[in-house]
Amino acid sequence: MDNVDTATRQLMAENESLRARMAQMAAQAEYNHEIMRRHQAFDLQIVAAATFEELVGTILRTLPVISELDTVTLSLVDPDADIHTVMLKLGVQFDAFPGLLFCASADDLDFERGPSDVPRPRLGPFAPATHRAAFPHPPQGLQSVALVPLLRNKRLIGSLNLGSLDPARFTPALGTDFIEHMASIIAICLENVISNEMLKYIGLTDALTGVYNRRYIDRRLVEEIARARRQQYRVSCMYIDIDHFKQVNDTVGHQGGDDVLREVAARIKAELRMSDALARFGGEEFVVLLIDADLDSASRVANRIRASVANAPVQLASGELVSVSVSIGVATLDDFERDHAIEGVAQALVAQADSALYQAKESGRNRVVAST
Numbered sequence: 001m002d003n004v005d006t007a008t009r010q011l012m013a014e015n016e017s018l019r020a021r022m023a024q025m026a027a028q029a030e031y032n033h034e035i036m037r038r039h040q041a042f043d044l045q046i047v048a049a050a051t052f053e054e055l056v057g058t059i060l061r062t063l064p065v066i067s068e069l070d071t072v073t074l075s076l077v078d079p080d081a082d083i084h085t086v087m088l089k090l091g092v093q094f095d096a097f098p099g100l101l102f103c104a105s106a107d108d109l110d111f112e113r114g115p116s117d118v119p120r121p122r123l124g125p126f127a128p129a130t131h132r133a134a135f136p137h138p139p140q141g142l143q144s145v146a147l148v149p150l151l152r153n154k155r156l157i158g159s160l161n162l163g164s165l166d167p168a169r170f171t172p173a174l175g176t177d178f179i180e181h182m183a184s185i186i187a188i189c190l191e192n193v194i195s196n197e198m199l200k201y202i203g204l205t206d207a208l209t210g211v212y213n214r215r216y217i218d219r220r221l222v223e224e225i226a227r228a229r230r231q232q233y234r235v236s237c238m239y240i241d242i243d244h245f246k247q248v249n250d251t252v253g254h255q256g257g258d259d260v261l262r263e264v265a266a267r268i269k270a271e272l273r274m275s276d277a278l279a280r281f282g283g284e285e286f287v288v289l290l291i292d293a294d295l296d297s298a299s300r301v302a303n304r305i306r307a308s309v310a311n312a313p314v315q316l317a318s319g320e321l322v323s324v325s326v327s328i329g330v331a332t333l334d335d336f337e338r339d340h341a342i343e344g345v346a347q348a349l350v351a352q353a354d355s356a357l358y359q360a361k362e363s364g365r366n367r368v369v370a371s372t
């Protein structure tokens with residue numbers, strides 16, 4: 001009888017422990033399922049990201065939450081700082097992304113190479129000296145890290161850097177399939193969004209001078225006029241034309257003329273505020289949009305530009321010096337009538353600045369005329 005009781009008790013104990021293990025496994029499966037679900041949602045979010053800012057924001061802000069990480073940074077290979085420059089020009093606020101890092105060469109990322117020279121993820125304990133580039137501002141108590149190469153067609157475009165306060169989170173023995181899969185999706189999204197942004201930028205800028213083109217200003221002017229109407233501030237426009245540019249070309253050649261265009265663009269830009277916009281309208285003509293500037297202050301800026309061009313000769317790539325001057329027409333938007341179509345108001349503003357420019361040319365060049 002005692003034997004039967006003991007056997008029953010053993011069975012019951014085994015049963016209990018099996019139930020407990022099954023409950024544990026079910027909880028783990030549920031947890032894994034939840035992680036998978038969160039990662040799928042994350043994948044959809046990064047695939048849908050339309051801009052660089054949106055994509056980087058999602059990677060740096062959402063990934064730590066869904067992956068229960070204590071830090072995530074992203075290093076991008078940017079040899080000539082093209083990505084950084086273009087994103088800056090497109091208005092990306094880098095201060096908002098302290099975890100976004102740039103490096104000049106893929107070699108800076110220092111990955112070990114696996115078979116067929118493919119960089120391998122590096123997982124293990126956090127070492128401040130070794131991991132300084134990937135984690136310039138590590139959270140207090142960072143213990144383990146995973147540096148995961150971002151690859152496109154075997155080319156290293158960056159590194160996704162994950163960090164945890166848990167020393168057991170990333171160990172060299174851990175399988176890397178999951179994070180490599182995630183990194184491959186991130187790499188595709190980054191490449192797509194960067195090339196889209198680059199195309200957007202190229203479509204809106206002038207290849208010779210690097211300033212905006214006419215298409216950009218036409219669009220921006222409409223946006224600014226709408227905003228100026230809402231917020232009741234002044235928008236002014238400058239039409240700038242290099243004097244006797246044909247003669248400059250005839251004297252120093254087309255290459256020399258191009259050097260002059262670049263230098264004049266740079267001198268105009270140096271006199272403007274960040275919020276203003278400068279575009280080459282074609283040939284030797286530039287248009288500037290001044291935000292929150294009335295006719296007086298726009299005319300003052302125009303005179304500074306005129307003086308900065310006229311006061312020092314332009315040095316060409318050949319070393320030759322050429323003196324040039326500009327004529328400038330200035331006009332200010334004073335039409336806050338909501339029933340006037342914005343496109344028409346925008347065209348009228350530019351036309352007004354253009355006719356003031358005509359007067360500046362007629363009255364002797366190297367001068368500023370404000371349209372009243």
Ligand SMILES: Nc1nc2c(ncn2[C@@H]2O[C@H](COP(=O)(O)OP(=O)(O)OP(=O)(O)O)[C@@H](O)[C@H]2O)c(=O)[nH]1
Nearest residue numbers: 241242243244245246247249254255257258283284
């Ligand atoms: N180097 C260079 N020249 C250009 C470019 N685009 C237009 N031009 C030249 O700019 C000159 C414009 O000359 P015009 O429109 O006659 O005017 P201007 O000689 O500046 O005379 P004013 O405007 O009356 O002072 C022409 O010789 C064009 O060939 C360019 O991209 N590079």
